[in-house]
Amino acid sequence: MMSARILFGITLLAIGTACGPMNQPVGREAGNELASLRSGQTVLTRNKRFVLYLGLSDAKARPVQWDNAYTIRVMRADQFTPLSPAATVTIHSDMPGMAGMDATDLATVNPDGSFSATLIYSMPGLWSVKVTIQDGTETDEYEFEEQI
Numbered sequence: 001m002m003s004a005r006i007l008f009g010i011t012l013l014a015i016g017t018a019c020g021p022m023n024q025p026v027g028r029e030a031g032n033e034l035a036s037l038r039s040g041q042t043v044l045t046r047n048k049r050f051v052l053y054l055g056l057s058d059a060k061a062r063p064v065q066w067d068n069a070y071t072i073r074v075m076r077a078d079q080f081t082p083l084s085p086a087a088t089v090t091i092h093s094d095m096p097g098m099a100g101m102d103a104t105d106l107a108t109v110n111p112d113g114s115f116s117a118t119l120i121y122s123m124p125g126l127w128s129v130k131v132t133i134q135d136g137t138e139t140d141e142y143e144f145e146e147q148i
Contacts, residue, residue: 044077045140050133051077052142057116063146065121072107072115074133082113087135089115093127093146121148 042053057069072089075082087109094102101122107115121127127148132141 043142045131045133045142047140048077049138049140050083050135051075051080052131052133054131063119063121063148065124065148068119068121070117070119072117072131073113074115076135076138083133083135085109087133089117090132090134091117091119092130092132093119093121095123095125095127098125121146124148 042051044050045052051074053071053073055071056063057071060068070091072091074087074089089107090104091107092102092104103120105117105119107117109115119129125148127146128143129146130141130143132139
């Protein structure tokens with residue numbers, strides 16, 4: 001069991017290293033703006049409870065107007081352990097200053113333990129996105145912006 005946890009942690013860290021910087025001070029962390037999370041980047045959530053990887057599921061380098069399928073991988077940051085089977089990941093997107101331009105999607109868990117969600121950016125502009133992870137009594141989130 002312990003070797004499986006170590007292997008899982010090493011694998012996720014390798015993905016994070018290969019796909020982008022981890023927990024770099026960008027956006028809100030560096031100033032007072034929301035972070036700009038590039039697809040394929042690995043980060044720590046706000047209260048450092050979870051390690052979050054968010055990537056576009058297809059070959060797009062950046063999100064586009066309309067449908068954007070995301071793959072989300074999450075693990076507990078304290079011991080690099082996977083989430084429990086009851087864990088949920090929710091993504092909320094909205095366009096600041098535009099009433100009625102928001103949506104919330106409960107991500108679907110995949111057989112490999114990752115999650116899938118589709119965000120629909122219905123018009124060009126700046127979108128605010130919040131990913132919320134809940135696993136048992138632990139809840140944390142990560143917010144970022146997408147320019148479409």
